[in-house]
Amino acid sequence: MSLALLFPGQGSQAVGMGAELADAFASARAVFEEIDDALGQKLFRLMREGPIEDLTLTENAQPALMAVSLAVMAALKAEFGVGVERAAFVAGHSLGEYSALAAAGALSLGDTARLLRLRGQAMQRAVPVGAGAMASLIGPKSDVALAEAAAAAGSAVGVCVVANDNNAGNVVISGDKAAVDLAIAKAKELGARAIPLNVSAPFHCPLMRPAADEMAEALATTALGPPRAPLVANITARPTLDPDLIRNLLVEQVTGRVRWRETMEWLAGDGGVTRFAEVGAGKVLTGIAKRIAPEAEASALGAPADLEAFASAL
Numbered sequence: 001m002s003l004a005l006l007f008p009g010q011g012s013q014a015v016g017m018g019a020e021l022a023d024a025f026a027s028a029r030a031v032f033e034e035i036d037d038a039l040g041q042k043l044f045r046l047m048r049e050g051p052i053e054d055l056t057l058t059e060n061a062q063p064a065l066m067a068v069s070l071a072v073m074a075a076l077k078a079e080f081g082v083g084v085e086r087a088a089f090v091a092g093h094s095l096g097e098y099s100a101l102a103a104a105g106a107l108s109l110g111d112t113a114r115l116l117r118l119r120g121q122a123m124q125r126a127v128p129v130g131a132g133a134m135a136s137l138i139g140p141k142s143d144v145a146l147a148e149a150a151a152a153a154g155s156a157v158g159v160c161v162v163a164n165d166n167n168a169g170n171v172v173i174s175g176d177k178a179a180v181d182l183a184i185a186k187a188k189e190l191g192a193r194a195i196p197l198n199v200s201a202p203f204h205c206p207l208m209r210p211a212a213d214e215m216a217e218a219l220a221t222t223a224l225g226p227p228r229a230p231l232v233a234n235i236t237a238r239p240t241l242d243p244d245l246i247r248n249l250l251v252e253q254v255t256g257r258v259r260w261r262e263t264m265e266w267l268a269g270d271g272g273v274t275r276f277a278e279v280g281a282g283k284v285l286t287g288i289a290k291r292i293a294p295e296a297e298a299s300a301l302g303a304p305a306d307l308e309a310f311a312s313a314l
Contacts, residue, residue, distance in 0.1 A: 004273040005084065005229070006289070007069050007092035007099035012282030013061045015050035017302075018068045024304040027078035028071035031109065035067045038110035039117055043067065058200055059120035062095045063113045069099040069280030070109060072301050080311035084228050089239055089271055091232040093285060094204070094258050095119065097250065103279065104227030106243065111222050118218055122211035123201050123254070132202030133180040134163060137171045141191040147171040149190060154183030163204035164258040167288050172197070174205040204258055212254035219247050232271070237262035239271070261292065268293035277301050277310060
């Protein structure tokens, strides 16, 4: 059975995430403590107690979601003897790509936390609050072609692009607010449902160029080695072990499209993956895996019982 470990992105955060892991496993608590020390912040207290408004701030949500994913990985290894070496591939949705790299040993835990804190801050600085927008196009007709047609219509008045190709029936557009509003109208005309997203910035679009420049500078001075399992990257939807290429792809990812549908199709096809495990908070990627690769097994690893059941089934 070929296994891929998947790491969730922003939107999966919830107050209380990681608390069960910390209560059950010393190895998980150690991860949360190390990240708190790296950031000089009581991030785990915020994760455990909230408020959700502070946890949802991009600069907090990104390292917090990574923290839960890495706590799961630490507990899997320490308590059940299951490490990243059991995976044929790793992949992460947007910020989850950093979690995947940390889990695979390409980045240190402290560096990953600091990079994600900077990434969140840089993304927020790149565009004034309210100037940008994102929207999810959903429904049977909501494929990439429809989303690109809607984005093209929006581009008449500003920046508008396809930001996330998650799966058939779930594609996200991003850009200037007026352009996204026009694209929403076009998407509805084409037969899609369009839901504006409650986000603080228009992620994965050219408006994020200042944030990409900041990340390029930070990544240039951060130690990044080859991952112990190939990373299937957001930008290419193809695997790599090359640290220099990974560094460049992390920069491109800030302004580029998250090709998650293509990533999952490659993993289930050419990659030969027959089992997917979503490592961390939420079950969003598990649901997508079940839709794209219904013949594969897919499970979410977020609670102590999940880890035990997963390890027992390997």
